Amino acid sequence: MKEIPAPSRRRLVLLERLLSTYSGEKITSQKIQELSGWTAAVIRRDISLLEIHCGASNGYKTEDLRKAIEERLNPADEEQKCCIVGLGKIGQTLLNGTALDGSPFKLVAGFDSNVNRTEILRSSFPLHPTTLLESVIEKEGIKYAILTVEKNEAPGIAERLAKCGVRGIVNYTPCVLSVPATTQVEDVCLLTVLETLAAKK
Amino acid sequence: MKEIPAPSRRRLVLLERLLSTYSGEKITSQKIQELSGWTAAVIRRDISLLEIHCGASNGYKTEDLRKAIEERLNPADEEQKCCIVGLGKIGQTLLNGTALDGSPFKLVAGFDSNVNRTEILRSSFPLHPTTLLESVIEKEGIKYAILTVEKNEAPGIAERLAKCGVRGIVNYTPCVLSVPATTQVEDVCLLTVLETLAAKK
Numbered sequence: 001m002k003e004i005p006a007p008s009r010r011r012l013v014l015l016e017r018l019l020s021t022y023s024g025e026k027i028t029s030q031k032i033q034e035l036s037g038w039t040a041a042v043i044r045r046d047i048s049l050l051e052i053h054c055g056a057s058n059g060y061k062t063e064d065l066r067k068a069i070e071e072r073l074n075p076a077d078e079e080q081k082c083c084i085v086g087l088g089k090i091g092q093t094l095l096n097g098t099a100l101d102g103s104p105f106k107l108v109a110g111f112d113s114n115v116n117r118t119e120i121l122r123s124s125f126p127l128h129p130t131t132l133l134e135s136v137i138e139k140e141g142i143k144y145a146i147l148t149v150e151k152n153e154a155p156g157i158a159e160r161l162a163k164c165g166v167r168g169i170v171n172y173t174p175c176v177l178s179v180p181a182t183t184q185v186e187d188v189c190l191l192t193v194l195e196t197l198a199a200k201k
Numbered sequence: 202m203k204e205i206p207a208p209s210r211r212r213l214v215l216l217e218r219l220l221s222t223y224s225g226e227k228i229t230s231q232k233i234q235e236l237s238g239w240t241a242a243v244i245r246r247d248i249s250l251l252e253i254h255c256g257a258s259n260g261y262k263t264e265d266l267r268k269a270i271e272e273r274l275n276p277a278d279e280e281q282k283c284c285i286v287g288l289g290k291i292g293q294t295l296l297n298g299t300a301l302d303g304s305p306f307k308l309v310a311g312f313d314s315n316v317n318r319t320e321i322l323r324s325s326f327p328l329h330p331t332t333l334l335e336s337v338i339e340k341e342g343i344k345y346a347i348l349t350v351e352k353n354e355a356p357g358i359a360e361r362l363a364k365c366g367v368r369g370i371v372n373y374t375p376c377v378l379s380v381p382a383t384t385q386v387e388d389v390c391l392l393t394v395l396e397t398l399a400a401k402k
Contacts, residue, residue: 003402007208010397014388018377035379037386073400080399089294094391097290105395144395168398170391176219178236184398185238187215188389190295190371194306194345195214197369197385198281199274201204 001051004073006184008046011038012069015046019066026059080105081142085130085157086149087112087121090172094146095123105144109136113153130157134164148172158185202252205274207385209247212239213270216247220267227260281306282343286331286358287350288313288322291373295347296324306345310337314354331358335365349373359386 004012018035019027029040029047036043047060052068082105084091091110100107110127112118118127128136136142145166149157154175161169162179171177174189187193205213219236220228230241230248237244248261253269283306285292292311301308311328313319319328329337337343346367350358355376362370363380372378375390388394 004400005402006397009400009402010388010393013393013396013400014377017375017393036377037380037382074396080395082395089298090291093290093294099391100395103392103395105392105399144398146391168395170394170398174218176215176237179238181238186394186398187211188394190300190347191304191306192211192214192218193371193387193389194281194283194301194304194369195275196207196211197345197371197387198306199205199210199214201206201210 001072002049004049006186008049009073011036011042011046012050012073015043016066016069016073019062019069022062025062027062027065028059031059074104077104080144081108081140082106082144082146083109083111083137083140083142084146084148085111085133085161086147086153086172087114087117087127088148088150091146091148092121095121108140108142111136113149133157133160137161137164137166143167144170146170146172147177151175202273203250205250207387209250210274212237212243212247213251213274216244217267217270217274220263220270223263226263228263228266229260232260275305278305281345282309282341283307283345283347284310284312284338284341284343285347285349286312286334286362287348287354287373288315288318288328289349289351292347292349293322296322309341309343312337314350334358334361338362338365338367344368345371347371347373348378352376 029043032043033040050068050072084094087110108125110123111130111133113130115129118129121127145161147169151173154173158169158177158179162183166183168184171185171187172189174191177185179185230244233244234241251269251273285295288311309326311324312331312334314331316330319330322328346362348370352374355374359370359378359380363384367384369385372386372388373390375392378386380386
């Protein structure tokens with residue numbers, strides 16, 4: 001199977017979500033363009049990466065296409081354990097949040113190097129000092145980390161996360177993280193995102 | 202000039218940040234790979250999009266490369282006005298935050314359809330009911346919006362933002378936003394990002 005690059009993966013993830021609420025039996029790339037803002041050409045190329053046949057001349061069969069994306073990108077629908085590292089303002093919004101409800105992702109641990117925070121903050125899952133990072137992640141089998149620590153802490157923590165088997169990091173810090181290719185990073189720092197939007201094409 | 206696609210733009214934005222703290226006079230694509238996790242081939246292709254010459258055989262001149270990225274992506278260093286739409290948990294973390302300090306981006310307005318929130322919340326910039334969206338954005342010349350409203354409100358608000366001239370939307374909602382090509386969207390919803398990380402390559 002062809003490898004699907006990250007930007008296409010993100011669009012396909014969103015396309016699956018879009019199709020799951022679309023009521024028509026068929027959908028054309030033109031219609032998807034209208035609903036998503038991606039060009040029909042980009043959409044057709046993304047779908048071609050799935051290497052499936054669900055009709056393209058007069059539109060894709062909506063449910064077939066949705067299923068094909070789901071099967072290609074996410075064949076196992078099992079629970080995926082996540083942790084938050086850094087319990088400042090952004091981290092705290094996730095403590096009792098419902099952001100991941102109804103998804104396979106489940107927050108099972110939070111970490112902060114400030115022990116006051118881990119003791120005082122209330123949360124629906126356990127909070128630990130960052131010294132316990134490796135042991136908790138390994139014991140729980142945590143695969144994804146949401147990184148919201150201070151800038152100066154970020155590089156070291158990212159390295160530790162990668163070393164103990166974390167597969168993906170959602171990076172809310174402005175740091176460029178250096179981790180081995182076995183760990184993927186998605187940069188979502190507000191400043192980075194605004195700079196990307198403002199950058200000339 | 203060649204158009205630079207969004208993923209390359211994001212990497213170049215991060216590369217510029219990385220170079221600004223790198224102490225060596227020269228830097229190789231191999232070294233950048235080590236520091237960033239992107240492959241040297243991807244890095245060389247991104248840099249080739251700048252259509253500049255700052256030496257590649259034994260490394261790029263660090264400061265020349267940094268300046269070239271800055272000039273190509275962001276020639277005008279003027280203030281860029283931003284607003285937050287939706288003052289729930291995520292929106293509130295930005296009210297008195299320092300996330301954009303030292304950057305050209307400046308938060309100048311917040312909006313929420315719940316007038317209690319706009320009256321009670323404390324903020325370093327004015328908060329308005331969403332009914333005033335168009336008039337405030339036009340009067341202030343706001344170019345970027347951080348969208349953190351409820352799911353059901355998101356499509357309508359995105360359309361209004363695009364109509365009144367907002368150039369870029371940072372989308373914290375799980376909705377796939379449909380806006381004209383004159384407005385760019387960056388999807389940073391935690392669930393979308395986790396699904397992208399978890400999706401099979």
